Amino acid sequence: MDFGFGAEDEELRGRARAWLAEHLVGPYEEAIGLGGPGSEHEGVETRRAWERELGRGGWIGQGWAEQGYGNRPLSLTGQVVWAEEYAAARAPARVGHIGENLLAPTLIAYGSPEQKDRFLPAIARGEELWCQGYSEPGAGSDLAGLRTAAVRDRADGLLRVTGQKIWTSLAQDADWCFVLARTEAGSQRHRGLSFLLVRMDQPGKVDVRPIRQMSGTAEFNEVFLDGAVASEVVGGEGNGWAVAMGLLALERGVSTLVQQIGFAAELERVVRAYAASGAPDPVLRERLVRQWAELRTMRWNALRTLGAEGGPGAPSVAKLLWGGWHRRLGELAVAVRGAVATAGPGLWAHGAPYERGLDEEQRLFLFTRADTIYGGSDEIQRNIIAERVLGLPKEPR
Known part of the structure; x- marks a missing residue:
């Protein structure tokens, strides 16, 4: 498939970039970069207000418009463009993403008209989390x-x-x-x-x-x-199992591409730390190059999946790819730092709480240990691929 974007998408990219620059000011500017994986406790009240700002701007529920809900209608590639610009601007991590990206599509697929009327507008306005x-x-x-x-x-x-x-x-x-x-x-x-x-x-x-x-x-x-x-x-x-499985199939769509923008920023930070170390290591250099290549491959795979070419096992494949990749990045982050990463400046200084002494690389390492477990462990994802896609015998219980 064509991994590029058309003229209409690029025009939207300019509008999205301009809107974000205009609105990421004041308290929202101070919240830039807050609330990512491992830091979801940061700036919650400001991020909640930001959710309502997004609703007023018409940026929530862009894929629902054809069903009569949500805000401005965007094509699938348009939604990708918005997501990429949002991540590139390091806008505050969304506190409404579970409602917008998981519950809302599920209600559109399985909910009654009354349920859609009750819950979707409130999500689109950024008012209910x-x-x-x-x-x-x-x-x-x-x-x-x-x-x-x-x-x-x-x-x-x-x-x-x-x-x-x-x-x-x-x-x-x-x-x-x-x-x-x-x-x-x-x-x-x-x-x-x-x-x-x-x-x-x-x-x-x-x-x-x-x-x-x-x-x-x-x-x-x-x-x-x-x-x-x-x-x-x-x-x-x-009928809860069918609804729940339908929701899980939605969990790794456009949001996967957003996630990869954050991954790219983290990888860039690790590469800069390697370059600044002044002690080139060919093994670490090769691992960093491999991380870069794998991230590009994940992007292409995510775009292919959004183009309806991914097949029924695509969500499990995506989870296996990014979970392992991110955990390896966390390991690289501390490997590049060397022995100092086991303590780091100020880790135990002045009796500060443990979490306040951790730097970004140490947080990355600790949080990514869970990436291959939460959201469905690697073992579960492999079973899904084996049984539902390849038709292999079920694992004995």
Whole structure:
């Protein structure tokens, strides 16, 4: 396929670049670069206000316009252009991306007209934030093993959800959570699950507890549900697995290309550190060149996938590629620094908290250890490719 962009796309690129330059001022300029992977706790209130600014500018929900929702209509390549310019400007990391990129397309595909009318405009305005309630202790990559249950209350007919979710990004700031729960008593594995929409503001019924990581920060959370009311069921009771899998297929679309812009900036920083070291190492140089080549290949693969040539295993292939690549970059970041990377200036100075003493390369190394685990481990991705794409026998249980 043609990996280039047309004249219309380039005209949009200029408009997007100009809009970002005009609006990334004041408190938003101070938030440039904040909130990326491993730093999602940074500047949340400013980034939430920025989300509403994006909504007023018409930059949220660009792919929904033909369904009658969202803001300005953009082609797929147009959405890529906007995403690339956004990342290149180092605009604040989005706090609304889960609602825009995961829930909204799922509602468009599976939701009722009433659900679309209720939730999509609020997401497009940047007013309501979402988090994802999938993983549980003992049911992370093996999502079908979840135990969170929803039972219909005989008194008022409402579904009440009880259970625990874990590794929930943005839960402490979200207004809503889409929750996969078991609504059929005694059901097992993929059967009897439902895709529920749950308000987070339910005192005594929804409890969010941050998970402190080895980097010292807390991007992820545990969410405890104790009779929380589920306001909506998407796709009908018992059809949750189909809806959940449809959502996961959307998770690695245009956002993959955005992610790669950030990867390129990180790689450039590591290359500059290597050049400044004054001690050329042919092995490290070869590893850096390989990282650059692999990043270019990932970009082409992502564009090919968006062009509907990727096939059913494309999301799993993409996850395997970038997860391993980013973890290797973290290893390179500390290898280039040498022995000093094991401590670094100021790491333990003046009794400062651990996380305040870490520099960017050390944070990168620590955070990327999780890249091949979260969002579906490498083992799970390989199983999906083997069983669903190649038709190989299922792994014995």
